Amino acid sequence: MRQVYVAGTGSTRFGKHAQTSIEALAVDAGAQALVQSGIDRTRIGAVYLGNFISGPLNGKEVLAGLVAEQLGLTGIPCTKVEGACASGGIAMRHACLMVATGLCDAVLVVGVETMTHASTTEMTTALNCAMDNEYDGMSGLTFPGLFGLAWRAHAQQYGTTREDIAAVVIKNKAHGLKNPLAQMGADLTLEQVCASAMIADPLQLFDCCPPSDGAAAVVVCAKELLAQPNQPRIRVMASVQTSGSARIAQHPDLCSFDATVSAAQQAYKQSGVLAADIDLVELHDCFSIAEIIDSEDLGLVPRGEGGRWASQGRTGMQGDIVINPSGGLLAKGHPVGATGVGQIVEVVLQLRGEHANQVAGATIGMTHNLGGTGVACTVHILGREA
């Protein structure tokens, strides 16, 4: 297998883009990535586009071909991939596979979603397409509800408190204030978090990521195509995709996602990197409790300690492991199909030393993108070459 590098990145700000079409957002991010890569478009062998609900919310499909055509990429395979909230990460993995196997020398990856034009009920209904609607969906469960269940179980098993979980919200919202791509950074207090509306008990409004519009893109390529000699080389050290049960009742531990545990173990093995070597992680904090669970599942924090590590500042900018310096989904926003690609963009900026909320001396970063009820998961590890 060939080594795979990230040659260029692009992103819109995540947030409300009511006047911009979903195709236009994707083209904006894709054009940025292509130009930054310096790679001639004739060398782009494929396009993978991550998107979840452009059909139900926009009445638009075949986005990969639509976007590629507007970027002047014609006649090549253009594929939309869908894996709920992990759609973007899956698009990235497929692109890496194409380069690693030699089927393509360079591939464009785009993630995109527009959601903010929909009502809360329409959005909840569309997002629930990612649930097993022959089982959990029929009970009336929603995704905030899924993480409400997980929160209560985590509190029962490990003694995790409201204050512990609020520490994740306060940290990520503060990180978001420093990130120009983020939708809603904020300087929040514990009292403000605890006073926000109840959504799916014990989950409150500030524990939930906001719906967003946005797009992100990267160009991945073989080493010989890297065309910017003055830019640090960012290598994809691991690219892993796994699956888990789509039904909550098939999860033996409500405080863990098997797909994440498996993906992380495979990623460490593939890269030769240890959890202790990771300088920062952009992980899937769709809800505050999810960050705590993910950090434990990824092996970055001891099992059951995620809440305490957050409240002790051990996951902040000066902590043992820096989690979501971008602000994460909680502050940066969660345009579902764009999120996984946006995480890659964030880590690349960190490894180049160009991030607005820079982790000092970062050389190895991880991304974690989780879809549905843990039914799809990707983990990537990226490293800066000396």
Next chain:
Amino acid sequence: MSTHTLLPALTAYQCNDCQTLTQRSPMACAHCLGRRFSSVPMTATGTLASWTTIRKPPMRFKSEGLYHVGVFDLDNGMRISGRLLHEASDQTGDRVQAVAIADAASDIPIFKVTSHG
């Protein structure tokens, strides 16, 4: 605690070839790929693993207002999701028993706490 008639049993589906139990009738058995199933009675009692209150429901359930969804560990070892008739004193680990099926088409059971764990 609320007064509801307790159901003596729930219905499960058992693979005729390998006897694996599932909550709802599948097209194929995930264990042996068998395609013949029989409906069998299954215990209606267990413990409350966790629950939540849905305050922002999807379109289909919007008319219900808020409602409670739980995960239940049945006494036969099967874990299932369903509705919970929640009371303020409920805690994870409490004993539960099914009291109704939400609607015939979905087979979604409704549980209530019968004793505190």
